Amino acid sequence: MPELPAPRIRAARPEDDGELALLDRLAWSHLHAVTPAPQPPYAPFFSERHAPEDCLVAELGDRLVGYVLLGFPTELESNRHVRQIQGLAVAEEARGLGVGRALVGAAVDEARRRGARRITLRVLGHNTPARALYEAQGFAVEGILPEEFLLDGVYVDDVLMGRSLGAGPTT
Template identity: 75%
Template sequence: MPEPYIRTAVPGDEEALGLLDRAVWSYLHAVGPPHRPPYEPFFNERSGPRDHLVAELDGRVVGYVRLGFPTPLASNAHVRQIQGLAVADEARGRGVGRALLRAAVAEARRRGALRITLRVLGHNTPARTLYESEGFVVEGIQPQEFLLDGAYVDDVLMGRRV
């Protein structure tokens, strides 16, 4: 089985990434409503191609991770935050999520970060297990932070040194 190829996104990835993002939408990881037409552009002024790492298998885009700053403050510019990670259903179980996560940590380090953080919904056990296996630890929990599909869900804050 081939390893996923990880690269920085380019403007031409916008359509494939938008399709992927809409295809994998679920209350397991999304706090907003399902995407509806007309669709917003995938890239925007806050988060462009250079903020995304893309995973390819057999030349097809099958995943991405978005890496940004947790705030615009200079006082925590040494921290990067994973602000989205998605893997196509057909690519699950092939190491794509792990490869993207490792690439995000390496990219954060390359950009001078000392820490990397993320937020994950409390009921998203597969994601939490992956993050923990890659050295992320729970640093805080906001109980019942979101009401999703009729159920209250915790917001779990995780982080690690890079």
């Protein structure tokens, strides 16, 4: 079997907005989303909360197949040393090809480059593929909010994960 090319990770550009918004809608699932399914009219992908410089994208060939959003967990100055993964999506046809791993590794590296000492995230308890991905990238469970969300009639835990940026795998 021929070896598949590694995804190319780059900073998002404003002109990626439409493609990212479409990817986000197509990837929506209660496996990872606590918000209702997107409905028209669709909002732009970039906003005051997440500008292009807060987003890294993955490309396979000339196709955008994933993204990761980095932000601050709070607006507090005392928390500025921490970055948070605030969104991750991989196109269905690109799952299992190392795209998620490459994006999380790039987010860790970018957070470190920006001077962060820690990186955190929140993941739904039933999202075992994402939890395994994050654990493989050095994240550990730091807290659980039991039954924090009611999704499709099922109570789901909110799992808080984090890691120091001083050590651990990033790719």
